[in-house]
Amino acid sequence: MPKQSLTEQETCSLFIIPALEAAGWDLYSQVRAEVRLTQGRVLVGGGPVRRGGDLRADYVLCYRPNVPVAVIEAKRSGRSAALGIQQALRYAELLEVPFVFSSSGESFVFHDRTGLAAAMETELSLDEFPSPDELWARYCAWKGLEGEGARLVLQPYHAEAGGKALRYYQVAAVTRALRAIGRGQRRVLLVMATGTGKTYTAFQIIWKLWKSRARKRILFLVDRDALATQTRNKDFAPFGRAMTRIENRKVEPQYEIFVALYQSVTGAGGRADLYRDFSPDFFDLVVIDECHRGSAAEDSAWREVLDYFGSATHLGLTATPKETAEVSNHDYFGEPVYTYSLRQGIEDGFLAPYKVIRIDLDKDLTGWRPEAGQTDKHGTAISDRVYGQTDFDRTLVLEQRTRLVARKVTEYLKATDRYAKTIVFCENVNHAERMRQALVNENADLVAEDRRYVMRITGDEREGKAELENFANPEERYPVIATTSELMTTGIDAPTCRVLVLDQRIQSITKFKQVIGRGTRISEEHGKYWFTILDFKRVTELFADPAFDGDPVVIYEPGPGDAPVPPDTDQDQDAEQEYGDEAFTGTTGRYVVSDVAVTVVAERVQYYGPGGSLITESLREHTRRRVRESFASDGHFQRVWLDAPSKGGILRDLEARGVLLHALGDELGHEFDLFDLIRHVTFDQPPRTRSARAERVRTSGALSGFGPRERLVLEALLDKYAAEGVESLEQIDVLRVQPFTALGTVVEIIHVFGGTENYLAAVRKLEEFLYAPAA
Incomplete structure (x- = not known):
């Protein structure tokens, strides 16, 4: 066969793979073929789920498993060897590797991103391909990697922990963190969007450090009881008997991996100085999950724990690094060693995009003022002033507003899926209880089937909190709708949550990101690829804030005369062992008005568009x-x-x-x-239905030029087009389903047309008939 006519696969088999083997690359442990880097962005809309194009590297060369150093892009013979360089450079940037090759079988074009070579781009013959040791040495020179750092990076990962394959950004995050720790950095920050596997990434970092004995005793701090249980039973399960949870005063030095709640060791539900039962040098690595919360403030109780174990390496994990005038993660940890944003996760197809339905209510926009001498439903005189959105459900309750929100939420669920997991974020515990009651009344039929259809899940109520795990479990149908105030804003892994309802004023970007993160997980197994936000408080205007998903800007500049840092207003006040802004005690301290009508003024659907912004x-x-x-x-x-x-x-x-x-x-x-x-x-052309186009082809006699058996297939294709659209015609796999299976196997149907090419030509002719201009 002439070399010029070889396919890409043949070129790889005959020339590229032999060149790699000759250079000393092990095809089984060091060469990965057809590596899928991204999933392809989910395209939001009705109808079947669709994805944009994914990114796949022809070959990724790894010095050790999951330690990539180079990318190769292959092209079929007869084409320029340099043709794949630009494509491969994109993959190299994602993988953070310095060496890029492209080949069509004659030679390699080699692009060196290190800046250390005499020439950035050169041509190599097939027998000049570099060996693994040569590329690794050049990689280490590029990154200044030596000694402890190189040893940590090369320490094996835990293979297939929990059955999960490492994604490209997780490998990059692990590598960057270990490089930083290896060169002696004591405080390390990873910023990874909710749903991108922060805990799993942390597990792999800890695993490498622990197995290499670079760090022997590790403390993993979380701020949710559910998170502690989830971490221990899932991602950290491979630690087995080396792991324990700190739940009492007894120090158990035989363990090496310790999981603890912040609150348990700092006094909220535990003993205030519990951490002092350990010597200050007991731990040599402390991992702080959700480190934007209490540990960001200098005078917080959580910071005391970090200061006490100050000799250890501190690794902070967050989706939302806190940067305010008073509090800064960066001031404590320094710049993040790696950032993977919500926007990037959606573009890559690892996170779910969203559509927003913004519902504006009249009283929210214009406010409400009581009449002179008006009293509320309990006979309390209402202070005379204009009450607006900042007052509703805090100082003033408009009961009809609550009912209207519950009705609109229910209308949406009835129009889509009444069993779609839904979180309703309310102003406080009192509001969450009233919203629960309103939703119960709107959904009385399903509540009659199971009382847990609607549940209030807040920090002060044991019955509701007991259902938190069931809500998060995709295999559990109930609860379906959860009303909450703060407890579910962060750290709850609910992969099948499809609807977020915002009836809480949120002005903090940090908190907003956490709330949105409740819906961003994709669950292909359960058909969850995107989610909907129902916004009643114009919260989604924060999507337009440049700080929403950009790189955090440090604005905290501590000085010698700084005033004490105020309480962390973003801290989840419904956290484990704590109540919200109040326990549920009825409506004390609020005016409650039952006879003021509230109506919908405007309702608009917005979609997540290219580049990470809402289409307004x-x-x-x-x-x-x-x-x-x-x-x-x-x-x-x-x-x-x-x-x-x-x-x-x-x-x-x-x-x-x-x-x-x-x-x-x-x-x-x-x-x-x-x-x-x-x-x-x-x-501005008038639209036509698919059924009308299909019927016109049937009645026009356009198919008369085909034989009887061919016409049967083409008429069935017309039915398929009318039901599903033109793309279904262009897939040969359509012949594997009804009604085509009644006409024969795929091979038999194609044989009717005289072969694949003739079948495809007939489909193209059918499309010509469908889209021919009307007479």
């Missing part, structure tokens, strides 16, 4: 603008569409550019062809 313009205007960036006119769009060998390819390209095709279907109707919806919204 109307869906139609957004679509028109995005489509016209690629197509100057209706005629241009039609020509490209009709000439395209794959209509699905055009639709995927448009989605990648931010066109929300299925959201258009939600708004205008999923019975219309996407081709027609795009033309209708962008170029």
Whole structure:
């Protein structure tokens, strides 16, 4: 076979792989092929779940398992060896490796990102490919890695802990943390968005340090009882009998991995000086989960624990580093050694995107003023002033407002999925109880089936807290709706939570990120790829804040004359062993008004768009603008569409550019062809339904040129198109389902047309008939 006609796979087998073997690379332990780096961004909208394109590296070379040093991009023979360099550089940036190769079988183009080589880009013959030891030595020179640091990085990971494969950013985070610790850095900060596996990443760091005996006794601090249990039973389970939980006064030095609640060792539910039962040098690594909370403040009780174990290495984990005028994580830990943001997680497809339904209520926008001498339902005279959103459910309760919010939440669930796990964030425990009652009344039929359909889960109520684990468990149906104030804002892993209801004023970016994080986990097993935010308090305006998902800016500058740091207002006051801003004691201290009508003024749907921002313009205007960036006119769009060998390819390209095709279907109707919806919204053309297009082909005689058996298949394809759209026609796998299985196997059906090429040609002809201009 001529070399010029070899496929990419043949080029790899005949030339690239032999070159790697000759250079000393072990194909089983050091060479990973077809490495999927990202999942592809979930595209939010109605209809079936869709993803954007993922990123896959042809080869990743690892000096040791999960210690990558190089990327290779392969191209079929006959093409330029340099063709894959730019593509591979993107992969190298994600993997944080310095060496990039591209080859089409004749030679390698080698790009060196270290800045230490005489030339950044050179060409190597096949027999000049570098050995593993050579690339590792150059990698270490690039990173200044030697001695302890190199030993820690090369220490084996725990293989398949919990059945999880390490993602590229987790490997990068582990490597950066170990490099920092290896060079003697005493305080290390990792910033990773909620749902990206902070605890699992921390486990692998601890595992390497513990197994290498670089750190022998480790304290892992958390701020939730559920988190302590979850950590011990899941991610940290491989530590087995070496691990214990600090729950009493007895020091048990035979253990090496200790899990503890902040509150247990600092006095909230434990003994205030419990940590002093250990000598100050007992631990040589302290890991602080959710370190943006109490440990960020200089005068907090939690900081006392860190100061007491000051000789240990301190590793901070957070999704939301705190940077305010009074408190700074950076001041304590320094700059993060690694950051993986919510925006990046969504773009990579590891985190769920969201759509926002913002519901504005009249009294929230205009306020409410009592009439002269008006009393509330308990006969208390109401102070004469204008009450606004900052007052509602704090100093003033409008009972009809609570009922309206509960009704709108219920309407959404009834229109989508009444068993979708939902968290309703309320102003306080009292508000959470009243919201529970309102939701019970709106959903009396399902509450009658199981009283746990709606539960208040707050820190002061044992019955509700007992259901927290069931809410988080995807295998448990109940509770479905949880009303809360603070207890569920952070640290609760609920992968199937599909709806967040914001009826709480949130002004802190830190807290906002934590709340949004309750919905960002993807659960493919349970079909959860995105979530919805119902916003009644205009909280989602914080999405527009530059601080929402950008790099934190240090603004805390302590000086010798600093005043004492005020209490941490973002601290979860409903934390374990604590109540919220009040225990539930009825409505004491609030005016309660039952006869003031509240109505919906405006309701708008917003979507997460490309680049990490909410699309705030109307869906139609957004679509028109995005489509016209690629197509100057209706005629241009039609020509490209009709000439395209794959209509699905055009639709995927448009989605990648931010066109929300299925959201258009939600708004205008999923019975219309996407081709027609795009033309209708962008170029003001009347839309046609898929059924109408299919019927026109049937009655036009267009299929008369095909044989009887071919027509049976094509008519079944028309039915499939009318039901699902044009992309279903372009997949041969469609022949594996009804009604095609009644016509024969895939091989038999294709044989009717005389082979695959003839079958695909017939499908393209069918598409021509479908999209032919109307006479």
